[in-house]
Structures are given as structure tokens and as C-alpha cells.
Amino acid sequence: MKRKATHALKRQLKLESVEGKYQWRSAEWGGFHVSFQKALSDMDFAPLRKEEPDGMSQERQWGYVFKGKMIVRYKDHEEVVNAKEAYYLAPGHVTFVVKGTELLELSPKADIERTKQAGAANIQAGKSKKKLAQRRTRTSN
Numbered sequence: 001m002k003r004k005a006t007h008a009l010k011r012q013l014k015l016e017s018v019e020g021k022y023q024w025r026s027a028e029w030g031g032f033h034v035s036f037q038k039a040l041s042d043m044d045f046a047p048l049r050k051e052e053p054d055g056m057s058q059e060r061q062w063g064y065v066f067k068g069k070m071i072v073r074y075k076d077h078e079e080v081v082n083a084k085e086a087y088y089l090a091p092g093h094v095t096f097v098v099k100g101t102e103l104l105e106l107s108p109k110a111d112i113e114r115t116k117q118a119g120a121a122n123i124q125a126g127k128s129k130k131k132l133a134q135r136r137t138r139t140s141n
Contacts, residue, residue: 010036018043022097033112035105039068039097046073046094052115054092059111061089068101 006029013025013036022043026035049055054075064086072079072087073094081087089095097103107115 006030018048028109031109033107033109037097037101037103037105039099039101041099043097043099045096049094056092056094057089057115058091059089059107059115060091061087061105061107061111063087063089063103063105066102066104068103069098070101070103071096071098 005027008027010025013027015023015025017023017040021041022037022039024035024037026033028034045057046055049057052058056075065081065083067083069083070081070087072081072089073096074090074092
């Protein structure tokens with residue numbers, strides 16, 4: 001029986017992105033989602049969290065910032081995670097990642113799946129609103 005790989009070089013992982021603004025390479029090992037992430041431009045995750053309770057991520061996240069910084073907003077305070085710092089993000093947060101930031105993040109697989117579903121729904125809703133606005137503009141001209 002062949003064992004599933006539990007390690008990889010970053011370049012060996014599948015590259016994904018959000019609207020060309022944010023990239024990640026990820027794998028799932030031992031019930032955790034492991035991802036190398038890079039902000040190609042400033043990335044505010046608040047619009048992707050609209051459908052989650054209080055408009056905030058309910059995901060638990062552990063990680064390390066290699067370079068750059070990330071601003072983490074909770075209901076009652078804000079934190080800045082800088083380069084060379086490890087972090088834990090409790091449920092009930094939203095992040096703003098500064099252009100050029102590179103990090104490694106780990107989240108329980110079940111948490112990340114809920115977050116991905118909510119984010120995908122918000123991206124799709126945004127695209128639908130843009131198409132509707134474009135149609136309205138064409139019909140009013």
C-alpha cells in the first residue's frame with residue numbers, strides 16, 4: 001500500500017489564486033490544510049467574509065509571516081502580525097494582507113472548507129452584481 005505524501009517543496013504544490021491578487025500553494029496533511037501564501041497586491045478579506053457570522057472568519061489559523069505584514073481585525077481590537085512572527089488567529093477575525101507579504105498557514109481541514117465555501121459564494125455574488133450593473137448600463141444607454 002502506497003502512503004500519501006506528508007511533505008513537499010512549495011513549488012510542488014498546486015498554485016491557486018483569488019482574482020490575481022492573492023496566491024497560495026496548498027496541501028492537506030493529517031487533517032490540516034497547509035498553505036504557502038503570497039499577496040500580489042493589498043488583499044482585504046472582509047468582502048469574502050460577508051456570509052459568515054458577524055462578517056468574520058470562523059476559522060482557526062496558525063502561521064508564520066516570512067516577509068511583509070498582516071492586519072487582523074477582531075470585534076474589539078486589531079493586531080498587526082509582522083515579518084518573522086508566528087501567529088494564532090482565533091475564530092471571529094478578518095484579515096488585511098499587505099502587498100508582498102509571504103506566509104505559511106495551517107488550519108483544520110473542516111474550518112478551511114467552511115471558509116472556502118463562504119468565500120466562493122461571496123466571489124460569485126460579486127461577479128453577478130457586476131454583470132447586472134453592466135447590463136443596466138448597456139440598457140440605459
